[in-house]
Amino acid sequence: MAPHRTRGFTLAELLIALILLAIVGDVVVRLLAGSQRLTRAQSEQTALQASVRAGALLVPAELRELGTGAAGADLLIMGPDSITYRAQRAVGVACAVTATTIVLRSALMFAYRAPGGPRDSVLLYLEGNPASALDDAWQVLAISGAPSAGSCPDGSAALDLPTAVPAGVLAQVVTDAPVRTFEVMQMRLYRSGGQYWLGSRSVSAGEATIQPMLGPLKSNGFQLDYLDAAGAPAALASDVRSIDVTIRGVTDAPVSAGLGRLQLAEDSLRARVRLRNAPRP
Amino acid sequence: MRRAHSCRLNDERGIALVVAVLALVVIGALVAGTFFAGRLEQRGGLNSLFAGQAFEAAEAGAATTIASWDVATFNALPVGGDTTLAPAGSLLGGNVSYVVTVNRLTAATFLVRSEGARVDAAGGVLARRLVGVLARLDAPALDVQGALTAGGAVDLGSAADVDGTDVAPPGWAPSCPAGGAAVSPVRSNSAVQVDSGPVPPVLSDTALGGTTFTSFGSTTFDAMAAGAGVTAAGTVTPLPAALPAGAGGAATCSIAAAGNWGEPDAGAGSTPACVGYLPVIYAPGDLHFAGGRGQGMLLVRGDLVIAGGARFYGPVVVLGRVTAGPGGGQVFGALLVAGKAAGQSQLAGIGVGYSSCAVARALLGSAPARPFAERSWSLLY
Numbered sequence: 001m002a003p004h005r006t007r008g009f010t011l012a013e014l015l016i017a018l019i020l021l022a023i024v025g026d027v028v029v030r031l032l033a034g035s036q037r038l039t040r041a042q043s044e045q046t047a048l049q050a051s052v053r054a055g056a057l058l059v060p061a062e063l064r065e066l067g068t069g070a071a072g073a074d075l076l077i078m079g080p081d082s083i084t085y086r087a088q089r090a091v092g093v094a095c096a097v098t099a100t101t102i103v104l105r106s107a108l109m110f111a112y113r114a115p116g117g118p119r120d121s122v123l124l125y126l127e128g129n130p131a132s133a134l135d136d137a138w139q140v141l142a143i144s145g146a147p148s149a150g151s152c153p154d155g156s157a158a159l160d161l162p163t164a165v166p167a168g169v170l171a172q173v174v175t176d177a178p179v180r181t182f183e184v185m186q187m188r189l190y191r192s193g194g195q196y197w198l199g200s201r202s203v204s205a206g207e208a209t210i211q212p213m214l215g216p217l218k219s220n221g222f223q224l225d226y227l228d229a230a231g232a233p234a235a236l237a238s239d240v241r242s243i244d245v246t247i248r249g250v251t252d253a254p255v256s257a258g259l260g261r262l263q264l265a266e267d268s269l270r271a272r273v274r275l276r277n278a279p280r281p
Numbered sequence: 282m283r284r285a286h287s288c289r290l291n292d293e294r295g296i297a298l299v300v301a302v303l304a305l306v307v308i309g310a311l312v313a314g315t316f317f318a319g320r321l322e323q324r325g326g327l328n329s330l331f332a333g334q335a336f337e338a339a340e341a342g343a344a345t346t347i348a349s350w351d352v353a354t355f356n357a358l359p360v361g362g363d364t365t366l367a368p369a370g371s372l373l374g375g376n377v378s379y380v381v382t383v384n385r386l387t388a389a390t391f392l393v394r395s396e397g398a399r400v401d402a403a404g405g406v407l408a409r410r411l412v413g414v415l416a417r418l419d420a421p422a423l424d425v426q427g428a429l430t431a432g433g434a435v436d437l438g439s440a441a442d443v444d445g446t447d448v449a450p451p452g453w454a455p456s457c458p459a460g461g462a463a464v465s466p467v468r469s470n471s472a473v474q475v476d477s478g479p480v481p482p483v484l485s486d487t488a489l490g491g492t493t494f495t496s497f498g499s500t501t502f503d504a505m506a507a508g509a510g511v512t513a514a515g516t517v518t519p520l521p522a523a524l525p526a527g528a529g530g531a532a533t534c535s536i537a538a539a540g541n542w543g544e545p546d547a548g549a550g551s552t553p554a555c556v557g558y559l560p561v562i563y564a565p566g567d568l569h570f571a572g573g574r575g576q577g578m579l580l581v582r583g584d585l586v587i588a589g590g591a592r593f594y595g596p597v598v599v600l601g602r603v604t605a606g607p608g609g610g611q612v613f614g615a616l617l618v619a620g621k622a623a624g625q626s627q628l629a630g631i632g633v634g635y636s637s638c639a640v641a642r643a644l645l646g647s648a649p650a651r652p653f654a655e656r657s658w659s660l661l662y
Contacts, residue, residue, distance in 0.1 A: 024300055031304070035311050042318040050325055057329060067656045091413055091659040093386055108384065108392065110413065110661035123656065130389035131420045131641045132498070138656055176361065176386045178415050180656060276658035 041255035041265070048251050048267050051214045055198060055222075055247035056269040058213065062087060062187065063245070067277025068238050074182070074277075075237035081222050082188030084203060088277075090115050090181040094124065095152035097173045099165050102141070103150055104179060106157040115161060115181040117143030119205040122163060125178040139169050143181070187213070189222040198222045198247070214249075218266065221248040227272075241278050246270045331399040331408035334377050336660075338397030339412040342369065342379030346393050347416055350649040352510065353536050356418070357557030357646075358385040376400055388641075390417045391650055394661065411661040419651040420644035421505060421578075422498025423596055425615045427468030427484055428635035429628070432494060433602070433620020435467070436474045438629030440481035443467055445635050450594050450613035452547045457638035464635050471620070476629050494598055494619040502598065506580055509563035510647070511542060518573035518589070521552035534558045542575025545594040545613075559595065559646025567601070570610065578643050587612075587631050594636075595643030605630035614639040 009017070065088040066074040077084035090111030096103040102122060115122075120143050128135035141163045150160035153175075165173075184204035189196055197215035201207040215221070225244035228234040234241070247269050254262040346366070358364060363384040377399050384392040393416055399408045428445045429435070437443060447461040465484035467473055473483050495502040513519075522538035534555040535541060542562055544555035559577040568581050572589030579597040587593075588606025595614045602625070603618050609630030616633045618626050652658065 021296075024296070028300070028303060028307075031307050035307055035314075038311065039314045042315060046318050046322055049322060053325065053329060057332075061660065065659055088659060091415075091661065093392070108386075110411075110659070125390070125415075125653075127387060127389060127417075130387070130418075131644050132422055133417055133419065133651075133654060134422075134498075136417070136654065174387050178386060178390060178392070178653075180659070277656045279655060 037256045040253075044251035044253060044255045045265055045267075048249050048265060052247050052249040052267050052269045055214050055249070056245065056271045059187070059198075059245045059247070060271050060273040062185075063243055063273045064276055066275050068240070068275075068279060073237035073240075075226075075240055076184065077186075078224070078226055078237060078240070079188070080224060081220070082186065083224055084184065084186045086121075086182040087185040088180060089113070089120060089183050090179075092179050093176045094173070094179045095154070095156070095158060095176055097124070097165055097170060097177070099167070099170060100162065101150075102161045102163055102165070102179065103152060104159045104161060105152055105176070106159060109159060111181070114147050114159065115143060116146045117162070119202060120181045120183050121204070122161065123180040123182065124165075124169070124173065126169065126172040127174050127177060128172060130174075138180075141165060141169075186210070189217065195252075196221050214247075216250055216252055218248040218250055221250070222246075223248075240275065242272055242274045244270060244272050328408070332410065334399045335397040335408040336410040336412070338377045338379045338399070339395045339410045340397070342381045342395030342397060343393050343412050343414045345369075346381045346383065346395065347414060347650055347652060352560075352647060352649065353534070353558060355383050355385070355391065355650065356559070356648070357534075358383070360385055360387060376402075389420070389645055390415065392416075393650075409662075413659045413661045415653045415657045415659075416650040417653060418645045418648040419499060420641075420648040421500045423598075423615070423617070423640065423644065424493050424497075425464065425596070425617075425635075425637075425640060426486070427465040428615060428633045429467045429469075430489070430493065430615070430617040431467060431469040431471065431473070431620060431626065432489055432491075432618060433622070434471045434474070434625035435469065435618070435620070436476065436625050436627050436629060437467075437481070438476050438605075438631075439478045440466070440475060441478075442628060442631065443481055443633045445482075447635055447637050450545065450634070450636055450639050453545075453594075453636075453638065457636070457642065459636070459638065461637040466635075474625070491619070494600060494617055502580060502600070505561055505578070506563040506565070506582070508561065508649075509580065510536065510560035511562040511577075513562055513564045513568055514566060516569040516571050518571050518591075519575040520573050521555035521558075523552050523554040536560070540573070542573075542593075543577055545574055545576040545592065557646070559643050561647045569606070571606065572608070576639075576643060577647050594639050596640050602626045603628060603631065614643060 074086035092104045092109040094102050095105040122141045123138045126137045143161050143163050145162040148160045150158045152158045186203050187200040190199050195216035197212045199210035199212045201210045223246040226234045226240045227242045228239045229241045250264045250266050255265050257263045365382045368378050368380045379395050379397045382394045393414045396411045398406055400406055428443045443466040445464040445466040449457040449459040466481040468484040468486050470487050470489040519540045519542035521544035522535040522541045523532040524535045526532040532554040543558040544552045562579045564581040567583035569586045570591045572591050574592040576594040578595050581599040584601035585599045585603045586606045587610035589608040591610035593612050598617045600619045604627045611632040613634050613636050
């Protein structure tokens with residue numbers, strides 16, 4: 001008769017098993033949910049830090065080459081969360097200059113992209129008396145069209161930039177005079193989809209829509225403080241010698257803040273950009 | 282009984298193992314995810330750090346090159362020429378280095394390119410940055426309005442001894458263009474006496490004073506004297522000297538050789554290696570220039586005697602008097618003599634021919650470089 005007694009479970013055994021199973025299941029579910037929250041939070045934090053760090057690298061890199069001087073300040077409009085400026089795009093030398101063309105020597109051309117009008121303009125260096133720096137100047141000239149392949153008078157490869165060079169300027173140009181190109185850009189904080197972003201657009205290219213650079217940011221997530229040589233706030237573009245850039249980012253979605261609370265995580269970075277091309281004493 | 286017991290054991294498998302494995306998987310995934318995120322963050326941070334170090338190295342290279350401008354090497358480069366300096370790799374324990382290339386763009390302007398690199402222990406490049414700085418020679422601004430600028434009384438042999446016409450020194454054409462605006466043969470604030478013949482045209486300038494001879498725009502006589510490449514005293518007969526050519530190389534100018542004031546001559550008997558060497562020569566006291574030749578800028582704090590057919594190419598500034606010795610000599614460029622309250626400069630036998638090119642070449646040849654006053658700096662990549 002013993003085999004009949006070992007078959008099946010008693011009610012007590014079943015209840016105990018169910019309770020144990022429920023406890024284990026609950027633990028597993030909590031563990032999985034916690035794991036998911038932690039993973040999401042880590043992912044959001046990583047993205048946030050990467051975004052803020054990118055901002056602290058990109059913005060200074062874009063603003064570092066700004067200058068001022070007789071050819072005008074590169075800082076065109078200074079705002080607390082926006083800036084319009086001449087972004088330096090290329091450096092080279094003009095192996096020849098005519099009334100309609102600036103010929104850039106390819107071997108000494110350093111550019112993010114080929115310059116072209118009307119997006120870009122040229123700064124042409126006028127040396128004047130070689131023995132004196134007092135009459136040196138940069139002349140701003142518009143580029144009137146797309147560049148084309150050309151050659152320097154010595155036969156080396158070159159890039160022809162169509163432009164109009166006034167006779168008075170032409171008379172002052174020397175062979176292999178330094179040349180820079182720039183593009184008028186705007187960088188600002190803007191709101192889209194309920195979130196704040198840092199974006200930029202090319203003003204000189206006629207771009208109406210701002211393109212996102214990084215984000216999401218806080219409502220005060222892009223802050224610019226313009227400083228003079230003494231480190232005090234500067235009101236005039238010609239007085240600016242450095243810019244404090246502050247980036248304040250937030251996560252794209254709320255993340256766990258402990259005790260079951262969910263909220264947007266924040267992070268920030270500040271970088272001081274010394275304007276390398278501000279006038280020298 | 283034995284069979285029944287065996288069946289019970291087979292039925293007691295449970296879910297402990299499954300739960301344990303599941304828990305291990307979850308914990309493992311958790312740890313791996315954390316590690317991956319941390320690693321990603323660390324790599325991102327390190328890349329930023331390496332890029333920053335390479336950038337700082339590039340900046341250091343450009344700044345160091347300009348601050349310690351090698352006049353003898355860079356100023357001797359032909360227009361369009363370039364030179365690359367030996368890599369400097371002593372920064373941050375050798376993991377950060379820079380290489381500098383200097384291009385001469387025009388007579389006065391240069392492009393200094395400095396590539397900074399951050400390498401790992403095996404020498405693999407982790408980050409590179411290239412910085413460019415446009416620089417120009419910071420030449421002293423001499424106030425030259427006469428072939429001879431005299432701050433005191435002078436005695437000339439004849440009017441022909443001083444010529445304000447802008448001419449290239451013999452043998453310097455065509456690289457040294459002439460035909461620029463002429464200056465007055467003599468600019469003076471005192472009496473000009475001539476031993477024979479008519480008195481040459483004199484630009485009378487009562488404002489001519491001490492600063493004409495001691496202040497040269499952004500620099501001064503004292504500053505230039507302090508940075509002079511050659512110091513001279515007593516009696517000198519300068520002649521150029523070159524180091525013998527190495528295997529497969531060209532001869533180089535021996536700038537350390539005593540009495541080497543550069544080579545103004547061309548052709549047979551000249552020292553081509555020193556043609557591009559135009560030093561600043563400073564005499565703290567009196568100087569007796571007894572024959573020989575030289576070029577550059579000659580600064581004499583005391584009196585200067587020119588004799589033995591000595592020839593100098595470039596501006597000569599003398600705070601005392603100038604006297605001709607036996608055999609006299611010739612200055613191609615400009616002669617500025619401050620003079621003294623008592624006594625006059627005796628220039629009979631010394632020819633002074635104005636040459637704007639010789640002056641400019643000397644001033645540029647011995648000048649240090651400075652970044653452009655505006656828009657000199659650029660991040661090339």
